[in-house]
Amino acid sequence: MSKRIGTPLLKLNKVSKVFAGYRALDEVSLEVYPGQVLCLLGDNGAGKSTLIKVLAGFHEATTGTLELNGEVTAFKSPKDASQAGIATVHQFGGTFPLMSIGRSFFVGAEPTKGKGILRRFDKKFANETAVREMQALGITRVTDGDRLIGALSGGERQAAAIARAVHFGANVLILDEPTAALGVKEAAHVLRIVMQARNRGVAVILVTHNVSHALTVGDHFAVLIHGAKADDFAKGERTREQITDLMAGGEAMAELEKELNTLTGSVEKIN
Amino acid sequence: MSKTSSNPATTQKSAVTKLRDLTRRPEIGALAGTVIVYVFFSIFGGKEFTALGGLSAWANTAAELLIIALPVGLLMIAGEFDLSVGSVVAGSSVTLALISGYWGLPLWVGIIAALCLGLISGFLNGLMVTKTKVPSFIVTLAMQFGLAGLTLGSVRLITQTTSISLAEESIFKEMFGGKFANQFENAIFWAIAAALLVAWILQVSPYGNWIFALGGDIISARAAGVQVEKTKIALFMATGFGASLVGVIQATLYNGTSTSGGQSFVFNSVIAVVIGGVVLTGGYGSVVGIVLGTCTFAIVNQGVYYTGWDSDWAALILGILLLAAVLMNNTFRRLALSGGKKEVKKNV
Numbered sequence: 339m340s341k342r343i344g345t346p347l348l349k350l351n352k353v354s355k356v357f358a359g360y361r362a363l364d365e366v367s368l369e370v371y372p373g374q375v376l377c378l379l380g381d382n383g384a385g386k387s388t389l390i391k392v393l394a395g396f397h398e399a400t401t402g403t404l405e406l407n408g409e410v411t412a413f414k415s416p417k418d419a420s421q422a423g424i425a426t427v428h429q430f431g432g433t434f435p436l437m438s439i440g441r442s443f444f445v446g447a448e449p450t451k452g453k454g455i456l457r458r459f460d461k462k463f464a465n466e467t468a469v470r471e472m473q474a475l476g477i478t479r480v481t482d483g484d485r486l487i488g489a490l491s492g493g494e495r496q497a498a499a500i501a502r503a504v505h506f507g508a509n510v511l512i513l514d515e516p517t518a519a520l521g522v523k524e525a526a527h528v529l530r531i532v533m534q535a536r537n538r539g540v541a542v543i544l545v546t547h548n549v550s551h552a553l554t555v556g557d558h559f560a561v562l563i564h565g566a567k568a569d570d571f572a573k574g575e576r577t578r579e580q581i582t583d584l585m586a587g588g589e590a591m592a593e594l595e596k597e598l599n600t601l602t603g604s605v606e607k608i609n
Numbered sequence: 610m611s612k613t614s615s616n617p618a619t620t621q622k623s624a625v626t627k628l629r630d631l632t633r634r635p636e637i638g639a640l641a642g643t644v645i646v647y648v649f650f651s652i653f654g655g656k657e658f659t660a661l662g663g664l665s666a667w668a669n670t671a672a673e674l675l676i677i678a679l680p681v682g683l684l685m686i687a688g689e690f691d692l693s694v695g696s697v698v699a700g701s702s703v704t705l706a707l708i709s710g711y712w713g714l715p716l717w718v719g720i721i722a723a724l725c726l727g728l729i730s731g732f733l734n735g736l737m738v739t740k741t742k743v744p745s746f747i748v749t750l751a752m753q754f755g756l757a758g759l760t761l762g763s764v765r766l767i768t769q770t771t772s773i774s775l776a777e778e779s780i781f782k783e784m785f786g787g788k789f790a791n792q793f794e795n796a797i798f799w800a801i802a803a804a805l806l807v808a809w810i811l812q813v814s815p816y817g818n819w820i821f822a823l824g825g826d827i828i829s830a831r832a833a834g835v836q837v838e839k840t841k842i843a844l845f846m847a848t849g850f851g852a853s854l855v856g857v858i859q860a861t862l863y864n865g866t867s868t869s870g871g872q873s874f875v876f877n878s879v880i881a882v883v884i885g886g887v888v889l890t891g892g893y894g895s896v897v898g899i900v901l902g903t904c905t906f907a908i909v910n911q912g913v914y915y916t917g918w919d920s921d922w923a924a925l926i927l928g929i930l931l932l933a934a935v936l937m938n939n940t941f942r943r944l945a946l947s948g949g950k951k952e953v954k955k956n957v
Binding site for chain 1: 813815821822834888892946
């Protein structure tokens with residue numbers, strides 16, 4: 339398959355991040371390609387959050403470099419990253435529960451009409467655009483841009499945030515645990531939206547600890563353990579069991595199973 | 610496609626939906642509060658309360674409070690507090706009285722200096738909150754005490770008293786401290802101008818979106834490109850300016866000042882804003898609500914004198930109103946947030 343050809347959109351070269359002597363990221367190298375979903379897997383505290391914060395400009399890497407379209411860059415602030423087309427969507431959509439859909443869609447990039455002292459927020463345009471972009475991602479239940487974000491379901495909030503990122507021309511979309519707080523149906527819907535973004539040529543970085551969700555949409559996978567990259571593989575190169583074992587720390591999992599077996603009797607015995 | 614069937618729902622809201630949307634607006638609770646207390650005092654306060662005299666009493670109180678409550682409300686929507694407004698009122702009226710009363714400089718010099726004091730203290734509040742990340746509750750409380758001490762200390766040092774008179778007559782005195790129709794303060798015009806300006810900023814200008822976003826989710830707001838520090842500092846400067854404007858109004862109205870004036874504005878402004886439906890944790894509120902909340906406060910505050918009861922009862926009523934307002938705000942917010950799910954059933 340034509341998976342890893344051309345220049346990566348975003349490339350990490352041995353990036354480390356040290357917080358007051360604690361090594362949260364240890365020489366992680368990654369490549370992100372347009373139209374692909376890169377799944378970032380790892381247990382809690384493995385360094386996933388730190389990694390995406392480096393990508394989104396919230397933290398600067400202590401050592402190592404970041405390449406954007408083959409050129410070395412440094413993000414000094416989240417603004418630098420978003421100007422480079424990198425958008426982050428957090429677990430709860432990163433939206434404002436008590437703001438209207440239209441208003442929250444355009445926070446920081448308010449559409450205006452009129453000039454000079456009469457320059458004013460274009461609410462009609464904001465509401466219509468937000469509703470249209472959400473409907474384009476399959477959220478047809480949303481028809482009123484004046485409705486509060488807090489009145490939407492978890493999946494719809496995610497959709498609103500993803501629609502926003504895509505609308506503002508994000509070419510790298512970082513999704514931080516988008517399905518963690520959702521039910522099965524809604525999670526499936528969000529994954530479908532992820533695939534739609536991917537098909538539009540967006541590079542998606544999906545952070546998750548749900549192996550099933552990752553396997554459903556992922557093209558490439560990276561597993562983090564204690565801040566270091568433990569494995570890096572393309573779709574179909576590992577089985578679900580191998581990935582789960584790796585995430586849980588491999589041997590540790592086997593040991594835990596053994597220990598549980600002594601308490602409950604082995605699996606064969608029960609069967 | 611299903612376009613034709615979904616269009617009516619998209620473009621035209623049914624009368625029921627419109628009515629329900631209206632009941633879910635944050636101002637409705639505030640309006641109910643204002644109407645209830647007005648009717649209450651119309652009954653127990655008699656004709657005098659509803660006559661011009663009664664109207665001017667609460668309108669004057671409301672006007673001065675509103676000039677401070679509006680920017681305090683904006684700041685609260687953005688998720689911050691300002692408890693220093695009391696000392697800024699006192700400090701700026703003392704500054705004006707010192708410069709134009711004690712030292713005899715022209716009134717306009719004193720007025721500009723007083724307003725600058727408000728802007729500077731607001732700037733310092735904003736700078737400290739954004740740079741140190743110490744909660745604004747503490748920063749502005751420190752400013753409240755620090756500035757009160759500074760004002761009292763300097764006045765005693767310079768004049769050996771704690772009250773200064775301001776006798777000069779000029780057009781500026783009329784502008785800020787004058788009255789119209791015998792009993793209405795010109796502060797009412799300043800309050801109306803302030804309400805229009807703040808309504809424009811919050812609900813019409815693009816910056817209003819930033820203020821809501823700051824109080825809603827500051828991390829997302831920053832990530833979306835909102836200039837968090839600048840916006841916050843500007844808002845603190847606005848509360849400082851509003852407080853110093855009231856300081857100027859009081860000093861010119863009463864022809865002088867004492868160092869202890871204005872302290873009641875600290876809590877009164879918060880009460881008025883909360884009764885007006887602004888959420889304490891930020892992200893929600895409206896100018897109409899703040900205006901109504903301020904009127905409610907002023908009606909109770911002044912109305913009690915017309916009933917012939919002891920004025921102590923006003924504080925009790927305000928306490929109950931405050932609690933009721935917060936409970937009601939929570940209910941209205943829950944209703945607004947639950948809007949999505951019921952919609953499906955009703956439209957089908």
